Amino acid sequence: MSRLLIAGALLALSLPTLAGSFAGTSAGASSAGSSASSGSTSEDDKVVLQARDDAASFVASEGRIRGARLEAALRQLRERDEAARQASDLELAQAILAL
Incomplete structure (x- = not known):
């Protein structure tokens, strides 16, 4: 049961970050400031998402x-x-798979 709670908590914490970074990239680079600020978050999310096969x-x-x-x-x-x-x-790893 605690695994499920942790996975849910991590998922809840990660989704707003993922949504924000995807929104920033899909909207295009409207200004240098916005693309620079979302770049590191987007890169962080990319590392986690690319780990899904390894997590599996x-x-x-x-x-x-x-x-x-x-x-x-x-x-x-x-x-x-x-x-x-x-x-x-x-x-x-289970939380990464839940993303």
Whole structure:
């Protein structure tokens, strides 16, 4: 049950960031300031989204297969979010798959 709560919390925290970064990129670069400010968030989200295949392998292998993209995403999530620092690698991988 706690895994589900953590995954839900991470998903809830990530969706506004993802939505904001996608909105910023789909609207085009209306000004240098807006594209510069959304660039880092968009890049952060991209790292997490690109880790989905690695996360799937990690979950399916019960933690035996660890890909480089998953490692980068785990590091990024833990840098941005206190709840992620408290979660296990498996819980975070499951949360990445829920995105």
